[in-house]
Amino acid sequence: MTEEREALIAAVREFADAELAPNAARWDAEKHFPTDTLRRAGALGLGGVYVREDFGGSGLTRSDAVAMFEELAKGDTAIAAYISIHNMVAWMIDTFGDDVQRERWVPGLTEMTDLGSYCLTEPGAGSDAAAITTSASRDGDDYVINGVKQFVSGAGSSAVYVVMARTGEPGAKGISAIVVPDGTPGLSFGRNEQKMGWNAQPTRQVVFEDVRVPTTNRLGAEGDGFGIAMRGLNGGRLNIAACSLGGAQWALERALGYVRERETFGAPLATNQSIMFTLADMETELQAARALLERAAAKLDEGASDVVPACAMAKRFATDAAFNVANTALQLHGGYGYLHEYGIERVVRDLRVHQILEGTNEIMRLIVGRDLVNRL
Amino acid sequence: MKIIVLVKEVPDTYGERKLDLETGLADRAASESVLDEISERALEVALAHAGSADGVEVVLLSMAPESAAATIRKGLAMGAASAVHIADPALAGADLGLTARTLAAAIRRTGFDLVITGNLSTDGSGGVLAAMLAELLEVPNATALSSVEITADSVSGTRSTDDRAMRVSAPLPAVISITEALPDARLPNFKGIMAAKKKPFETLTAADLGIEPQDLSVASSIMTAIAEKPPRTAGVKITDEGDGGTKIAEFLIENRLA
Ligand SMILES: Cc1cc2nc3c(=O)[nH]c(=O)nc-3n(C[C@H](O)[C@H](O)[C@H](O)COP(=O)(O)OP(=O)(O)OC[C@H]3O[C@@H](n4cnc5c(N)ncnc54)[C@H](O)[C@@H]3O)c2cc1C
């Protein structure tokens, strides 16, 4: 690691240690979304890690980002994961927006005084995202948006919603990406979903009833929306996977401490070979996941042609490996692992959803498999 | 106005601090090295002033092994404009006298209106460096300030003692030392970290400063003995056989703890 990367990671670690870790259990229990803490994350530079610098981004690389999200997640996985989604939104506007759009939305997003949400999934369209039915119909210089988005992270707290809506033919080619600011008439939100984990950040439906925004709120050209949404997800998948890695690494370190101290049958747990083997496998899985993630991040930085399957396989492998490691860390703690107090079960609950969102791990296999077969 | 902040790299307080019994030096490899928190607070005093007044330049100065460069750069990331690092193996194990002579030479070379130090470092805990520097630089000295106000030509503050708080002030140039009562330092942000690598960073040797570390004509202290700190002995266990309370009271009285 370069001295500069080390200094950046050290700053993230200090932030996670001071601002996230001491509060993670309470935020989970109270379902509290700490927007004030997020503003401090923005001041640090976490609001637009790989957003260009002219409107407040940090201008860093994807390789920097994965190392940062891993560190951040050691403090609070759910908050780190929200910051990852926020970064995806900020990057989409920065990359596909024109200068007027960038100047309007990027500064607030990078400072995290304005939060961002990504609105793709619908009640009737998850994995098959090209089947969305939320419509944006042209009316003069405006779009009028109608439909429902499901499972939107940050919804209700965000200032900026990037909405994938149908502006044309069925399928992927008829979709556009449109920015809808909070407060636009006709925009409303469902209740905060009761979830297994990710309790420190809200997940709600976003409802559009004749929501009118100017066509100048569209990112890119009409019909580019699906491609924009998928491009966002490449980096999103890496960051979510990095959050898994951080949560699991934290759980592994807890388990290491525990098995050295806890005695059964007159000896520390760590003296059992089966436990040593378990620890060795946990470490190996996480190192392998980290290597795959670093590889995919480097490809994203280089703009390699196989970036999509590289991100998909890293996301699939890392989120599965990390969930299993966290769950094993819980098992190694015996009954104590099941108590909120030890924090391990929270990480297990938080990491579970990383196997589902930003493309389920089955869809990741579909991407990798299709790429393989098509290459023949 | 030029403010020089003296920063020191020290072993992390959370780690166990050890002395190397062979050399008598602090074992720096035994725990992680960090910027001393009191140095960070001293830097915060300077940066806060630089943020509220025009034309204030904040310079970091440290005498530390070459490996401390990354730690010093953290101060640049926090907002200092430049750094001077005196890194010379010949200065390893310097006593307070040599440390003060060397730092004073560097301060003169850089030029200054105000020098800010911590009142007491976490590792050496000498607590006299600020006074020694003021003597060598022939400027006024205000130590252990728990509040600081800086103007264009003076520095003043509160100096707390056991029974009262004093108001002190001095015309510039001057040397001050500050206490832990002053605010925590700001965290460096990514922009600061990225900017730090482009800021002037000067590395000097003792010779560059005209300092002869082995100069025997200058009084210096000699460490004559060093020992491992004695292992903690087991405490006294009082078993309660109905008279536990009395026994504890007797123990406390006997040891003049009551
Ligand atoms: C807490 C949370 C937060 C979320 N945040 C966001 C957000 O911010 N923005 C957003 O747009 N979405 C968000 N989502 C939605 C998430 O991305 C979707 O839930 C996910 O893409 C899966 O869609 P689905 O739930 O409709 O499942 P479905 O698509 O109905 O899939 C059901 C099951 O079938 C499998 N499956 C589907 N198709 C195939 C196939 N062809 N072959 C094999 N197996 C298949 C899936 O892998 C899955 O196991 C969030 C979800 C959750 C739970």
Ligand SMILES: Cc1cc2nc3c(=O)[nH]c(=O)nc-3n(C[C@H](O)[C@H](O)[C@H](O)COP(=O)(O)OP(=O)(O)OC[C@H]3O[C@@H](n4cnc5c(N)ncnc54)[C@H](O)[C@@H]3O)c2cc1C
């Ligand atoms: C094993 C051992 C033996 C020692 N033997 C002797 C001895 O025999 N005689 C003797 O006089 N001293 C001795 N010392 C002390 C050592 O020389 C001092 O630690 C050192 O000179 C710096 O002083 P301090 O940290 O105690 O200063 P303090 O006065 O406690 O420091 C106050 C402030 O001065 C500044 N400062 C201190 N040092 C530096 C630095 N290097 N660079 C930049 N700023 C600095 C910082 O702002 C600090 O907060 C010994 C130390 C050790 C560990």
